[in-house]
Amino acid sequence: MRMSSSDPKILGMGSPVAVDSGLGTVTLVEGSTFCVSDSLGDIRPGTAHGMFFRDARVLSRWELLLDDQPLEQLAVRSHEPFKARFVLRKTPQAGLADSTVLVERRRLVGDGLAEVLTVWNLGQEDTALSLTLRVAADFIDLFAVKEGRWGPSASEAAVAAGDLLLTDQDEPGRGLAVHATAHPVVQVDGLRWQVVIGARSQWQAQVFAQPIHDHRRVPPITRDAEDSPTNRIRAWRATATRLTATSPMLSQVLQRTETDLGSLRIDDVTDDSPAYVAAGAPWFMTLFGRDSLLTSWMALPLDSDLAVGTLRELAKTQGTKTDPRTEEQPGRIMHETRRGPVGGPTPGGNVYYGTVDATPLFVMLLAECWKWGAEQTHVEELLPAADAALAWIDEYGDLDGDGFVEYRRKTDRGLANQGWKDSYDAINDADGNLAAPAIALAEVQGYVYAARVARAEIADALGDPETAVRLRQAAEELKERFDAAFWDPKNGCYAIALDDRKHRVDAVTSNAAQCLWTGIVQERRAGQLIEQLGGPAMDSGFGLRTLAEHMGAYNPMSYHNGSVWPHDTAIAVAGLLRYRHVPGAQALAHHLATGLLDAAAEFGGRLPELFCGFSRNRFRFPVPYPTSCAPQAWASAAPLLLVRSALGLHPNVPQRTLNLTPRIPADWGTVELTDLRLGPATVTIVAEGNTARVHSLPHDWQLHIH
Template identity: 55%
Template sequence: MTQPQNAENIAEPPPAVPGAATVTLIDGTTFCVCAPAGDIVPGGNLGLYFRDTRVLSRWELTLDGRPVQTLSVQPVESYAARFIARRTSADGSDDNSVLLVRERLVGNGLRETISIQNLAPETTPVVLTIRADADFAELFGIDGKQPATHEPGPATVADGTLLIRHRGEASRGLSLTTDTEPEITADGLTWQIQVPPRSTWTTEITAIPIVDDKPVEPRFQRGEPISDTATARALHSWRENSTFLAADDPRLATTLSRTRTDLGALRIDDRVHGGTGAFVAAGAPWFMTLFGRDSLLTSWMALPLDPDLALGTLQALAAVQGRRVDAFTEEEPGRIMHELRLGAHSTAIGGQRYYGSVDATPLFVMLLAEAWRWGADETAIRALLPAADAALQWLRDYGDRDGDGFVEYQRTSERGLPHQGWKDIDGSINNARGEPGQTPIAVVEVQGYAYAALLARAELATAFGDETTASSCRERAATLRQRFNEQYWLPDRGWYAVALDSRKQPMDALASNPGHCLWSGIVDDEHAEQLIAHLGSPEMDSGFGLRTLATTMGAYNPVSYHNGSVWPHDTALCVAGLMRYAHVPGAVETAHRLADGLLDAAAAFGGRLPELFCGFPREQLTPPVRYPAGCTPQAWASGAPLLLVRAFLGLDPHIPEGRLTLTPCLPPRWGTVHLDSLRLGPARLQLSATGDTAEVHGTPADWTVEIRPRQVAA
C-alpha cells in the first residue's frame, strides 16, 4: 500500500476548455484525460479510466502517418467533447483540404465518432490510424510525474474486434469495435479511405471494459445522439429536479450556475453499484469516488440544491462503516470511512477502503440530523440511527485515545495519512513559530464537530422518544464545550489553539480552523468577538477569501497547500460560522467582506471556484493566483457558494415540525437572490430575498413560516 493520495501529490489537469493543456471528461466512475487533440499518449497520467483502473493507456490518431493540427476543443457536456483538427502536410505547410472531427463521450466505456471532411473539389485519399494499448494500471500507481512502468496487455484480433487482455488477469480486458471495416492489428486500427469531393466519411468506435470475462454495459448505444444517452437523460432529470438559483449580482449568478453544473457532473448514482441513492464524489478526475469528509461536507452544502445527496451519502457511508480493528486500513468499529477505491486491487490504500479520517465520523452524525430537518424520509433516518450511535461510540472508545474527552488522531500504519483532519499533509498543523506538531494531535475543529454531533443525536433522540439517549448526549456535549473553551482558548493571543499536541500543549498558530468552531457553535460568546476580529484581520483575510494560516505565523507561505493558501470551502464554512454569531460585533461585516472577496475570486476563475488558490494579498497580486495542482471541478469548492447563500438567507427548515425560518442578511452587492423549486420535504417553494427582506411562496397551509430580521450586533 502506498500513501493515500490527495491533490498535493497528484497532478490534476484543467477542465475541458479550448487551449487547455489536457481535457477531462467524466461520467461517474468513468473518466478520460487526454491531450487537446484528443490523444492519449503513453508515459504519463493520460488515459481512459474505469472504476479506478486505466483501461486505455494509448489512443493516438494520425492521418497519413502524421499527427493532426488541433484547431479547437468544444466541450459538449462534462462527459462529452468535440476535437476539431486539420490534416498536416508532408512538407509542413498548412493543409486546409481535410478537416477532422472527433466526437467523444464516456460512460462505462468510450464512444468516439470520427468524421473526415474533404473540403477540396477532388477526391482525397486518407489513411486514418489509431494506435491503442491498455496497461490496466491502478489509478494510484500513476502520478503523472514520471513515465509509467506498466506494460500494455496482450492483444488479439477476432471477428472484427481488437481485444486487449490484462497481462496478469485474463478475465479483465478491453474490447475495441467499429461500425466500419478497418484493418485490425494487435496495436490498433487502420482505414484506407477515399473521400469524395465536398463529402464526409464517418466511423464510430467503441471501447468497452471487460470485467470477469463479461463486457460492461455501456451508458450509450451505437449511433445514439449524445442527448439521448443514459448519461444525458440522468443529468437532465437531475437538473429538472434540483433547485434553480439566480441572482442580480453577475458574479454570484455565474458562480451558482457553474456550481449546479459541476455538482451534477460529480454525482455518482450508487444504485448502479447496488446502493440506494446518489452521492457526490470528491473531485474530478482523480477522486471520482466516495470520500467521507468531502462527500459529507459537500452534501451538507448542497442541501439547498439537492437534499437527496445527503441521504444517499449517509447510506453509502453507513454501508462501509467500520466493523473491526485493522491497523493496515485504520478501520475501527463505528469509524466512518475516509476513502473508497474501486480498482481490482487498490493497493494504494490497502484494499478498497481506507479509514484514516478523524472528522468524517462526527460529520456523519451532524449530517444525519440535518437531513432529517430538511425533510428526508423518516424511515430512512431511523434506519441510520444505529450507524450514528456506532459513530458516537467510536468518538469515545477510539477517537478519544487518552480518555481526556477530546478527539485525537494518530495513524496506525506508516502508509496512512500523517494528519487526519482536513489539513492532512505533513507540516499542515504547526505552532506560531512554524514547528510541526507531533501526534497524537487533537485539532480544534474536530472538537466542534464532536460537540455538534452530540447535540444532533440528542435532537433526533428527543424527536423519536428516546430521552435517555438525548440526556446522555447533551451532558457529553456540555462537558466537551466547557473543557474546550478552557483548554483551547489562548487569552494572551485572543484566539483558539489550532490543536493540542501529543503533550496536550496548545499549538498557538492563528489558522482558519477555529472558524469551523463558529460554524459548529462550540465557541463561547465571551471569546467570539476576539476570534472574529482576528479572522477578519489583514493577516487572515487575503482580499479573496480567508487564508488557512495568518501571514504572521512561522509556517506561512501563500503558495503552500495548507499554510497560507485560500480554500473556498474553508472560507464558506467560516462565513457560515460568522453568520451564526451575527449577534457578535464584527461578525456580519467580516462575513460579507470574505464572501464578496471569494466571489471576486470566482469571477477571476471564470465562475468556477478552484479547490484552492494562492493566498497572496489582493493589493499585491490581482487577479488571484491559481494553485499549481487541484481537482477541477472539486466538490466542496463547488458547494461553497451554496453554503454562502444559505448562511446569508438564514435558511433554517425543520420539516418534521412543519416550520421554516428565514433571517436574511444578504451582502449589499448581491441585490436579489432567487431560489426556484426549492425542495423541502414534500413541498416545492419559490424564495427570493434582498438585504434583510424575503418572500416565500408554495409552502403547505399547515406550515409555520417565519421571516424575521437577523439579530445583528450594532
C-alpha cells in the same frame, strides 16, 4: 485533502504529477469514470492522461494521427462535464499556410468512451488520406498514475472478430474492447482507416471503448440511450432545485455548480439507495467520508437526496472490528473506498478508515437530513449507525480519556494527519514546527460538539429525553473544556490543535473559523476571533488563507499552509453568519463571499479544489494551484453554502417550520430558489437584501423571517 503520508506509495499520497502535456488538459467525468486528455483529444503515453474505470487506467494511449502526423488544434468545447468537441485540422504542408482537411472528434464519457470522428474535405479535389488511432492500456492503479509511477504494463493485446481486445494479465477479468464503424484495419496497436473523401464532402466513423469488468463488457454508451449521461443529468436537473440570481456572475457560478455536482453523482448502486457524491476529478471519483459528507451538507438546498444516499453508502462500510492495517474500528466512518487493480494502494483492503472527522460529520449530516425532510424510515434506519458513531467518539476517538478526540495512525502505512488538512506538514505551530501525535484538532472538537447537539434534537423528537439530556450535557462540558484548552490569548484565536503533551499548537489558521460554524465558540471569544480572521494575514482578498502569512510555515503556494480552499472559506462564511449579531461578523462574511465569487468568475465559474494564497493586492487574479482537482465536490458545492448562509435558511420539516434570516449582499441582487423540496412540501424562496418572500408553503407550516 488526501495527499500526505510518510510513505508516498500509500494511499496515493505525495505530490501528483501534472497532467498537462503542453497542449492544455481536458478532463471529462461521469459518475466514477473519467478521461484526461490534451486539447487535441489525445491521451499521450508517458503522461498522467488516461481513461479511468473502477480506479484503473483502461486507456493509456488514444492518439489520432492523419497521414501518420499529429493534427493541429483549432478549438475545444465542453458544455457538459462528460462530453467535448475537439475541432482540428490537418497540419499544412511545408510552404503552405492553409489546410483543406478539417477533423472533429465528438467525445462522450460514461461507463466507457464513445467518439465520433468526422473528416471534412474542404478542397476542390478528392483527397486520399489515412486516419490512425493508436490505442494502448496499462491497467495501472490511478494513484500510481497520479504520482508518475508508471511501472511496466501488464496489458496483452489481441484482435478478435474485428475488435481490439486489451487484457490485464495481473487481473484477467479486467480489460478493454475497442471497436469501430467504417471498416478499419484493426491491429494490436490500434485502428487504421484508408479513405478517399470527395471534394466538399465528409467521412465519418464511430469508435467505442468498452471496459471489461469481471470478464463482461459494459454496454456501449450512446447519446440517445435512456441511461446515457445526457439523459441522466437531464432527469436529475428536473428534480433538483433551481437557483438563480439577478447577478450574472452569481448565476453563472450556480449553473456551473449544478452541472458539476450532477457529473459527480454516482448512481451505480445495487439497491434502492439514492445517488451519492464522489469527491472530485480527476483523481478522486469515488466515495470519501469527509469530502462526501461535507459536500452533501452544502448541497442540501439543491438536492437533499444526495445526502441521504451518501449516508446510506457510508453506513454500509461503517467499521465493525479493529484492524490496524486499515484503521477500522467499531463505529468508525471510513475515509475512502477504492476498486482498483489487485495490489492497489489502500493498505489491507479496499476501504481505509484513517480519518478523525468523518464519524462526527456523519451524525451531524443525519440530523440535518432529518430537518430537511428525509423520510422517517431512512432516518430510523440510520440511527443505529449514528449511535455507533457516537460510541466510537467516546471509546476510540478519545485516545487518552481527556474528553477530546485525537488521532495517531496505527501503523506506518496510514495517514500521518487525519483531519481535512492531511498533508504531512499541515499541523504546525507559529514557528513552523510540526506537531507530534496524538493530535487533537480544533475543528474536530467542534464537529463532536455539533454531533451531540444534533443527535439530542432527534432524541427529543423521538421521545427519548434521557438521551437528549445526556448528549446536551456532554456537549456543553466539551464546549467549556475546549475553550479552556484551545483558546490562545496571545493570538486572539483558537489554536489549531493540541499536541501529544496537550500543549497548544499555536498557529493562526482557518480551522478556528470552522469552529464558528459548529457553534463551539464561546460568545465572549467571537469578536476577537473575527477580528483575527478578518486581518490581512488571513484574508487574501479572494478567500480565507489556510494559514496566516506571519506564521513560520506560511507558503502561499503550499497545499495546506497558506493556500485558499473554497469549501473552507464557505464554511467560514457560514460560521460568521451564525454569529452575525457579533460586530464585524456579517461584514466579514460578505467580504469573504464576494472575494470567493470573484475568484470563481476568474476560473470561468468553476471553483477549483484550491488556489494559491497570494494577496489580491499583489495579483489582481487568483493564481491557480498546479495540481488542483476540478471539478471537485466540496469546491463545487461551496457557492450553495454561501447562498444558504446568506439566506439564513433553516427548515425543520418535522416541526413544520421554516426560518429565514436573509442578509443578501447588495451585488447579488435578487436570489431565487425555485421548487425547493422540504419533505412533502415544495416551495419557492425569493430574497433580496434583508427581505424574503416564500411561495407555496403549506398552510399548516410556520414561517419566521427575521
